[in-house]
Amino acid sequence: MxxxxxxxxxxxxxxxxxxxxxxxxxxxxxxxxxxxxxxxxxxxxxxxxxxxxxxxxxxxxxxxxxxxxxxxxxxxxxSPGLDRPLFTPEHYTRFIGEKARLRLRHAVDGRRKVAGRIESVDGNVVRIIDDAGEVYELNVDQVEKANLIPDYDAIMQSH
Structure with missing residues (x-):
């Protein structure tokens, strides 16, 4: 910010x-x-x-x-909605285990967009694992925009 x-x-x-x-x-x-x-x-x-x-x-x-x-x-x-935006390390911590889509300020490993499961948070560093098993350790300051990816199947099953 x-x-x-x-x-x-x-x-x-x-x-x-x-x-x-x-x-x-x-x-x-x-x-x-x-x-x-x-x-x-x-x-x-x-x-x-x-x-x-x-x-x-x-x-x-x-x-x-x-x-x-x-x-x-x-x-x-x-309201934040189902695709809730993530701004702080506390937000990422609250949603460990959930999937998120991140747009980075600058490319990391040639990518500006990363999507995957929030694995852990250590201080300002968020660990994301994408569907291919690639691990990204990103500082929250590197993230331009982040949102949860809603699990519509789980939502539909709960109603």
Whole structure:
């Protein structure tokens, strides 16, 4: 994360936590004049549309006062969903044994995309084993974007 995203995350965290939600993470994307701020929130009871609206209103108020983003931006607030994003070592630890898809900032062994089972986490280093048995030990800082890969078969069997 860059310093701007760190500051943004800190500002948003206080607003989200004040409402009793967990801040899963913040994505900040600037593409020319278009800036999108995606905020993922969660709670033990799950997240409803009303929760997202309430958090969006609170976050907007904080961002309007603090003004950390130049120009206009779109704010999107949602639950993490089945393809939950992973931002911190704690997120990876929580989902050891699950499959994840990672896009790396720079190629490792000629690859920028890695998908496989989260085997272990040691500090900031995540160990991923892909379907071919290849092992990747990646620092969380090397990861540009990571999401769980939902196991739809298991989900369908549980309903």
């Amino acid at each position: 860059g310093r701007a995203t760190d500051r943004l995350t800190t500002l948003i965290a206080s607003a989200v936590q004040a409402l009793g939600y967990e801040l899963v993470g913040v994505e900040h994307q600037s593409q020319g004049k278009h800036t999108v701020v995606r905020v993922f929130i969660d709670s033990p009871e799950g997240i409803t549309l009303e929760d997202c609206e309430q958090a969006s209103h609170q976050i907007s108020g904080v961002l309007d006062v603090e003004d950390p983003i130049r120009g206009q931006y779109n704010l999107e607030v949602s």
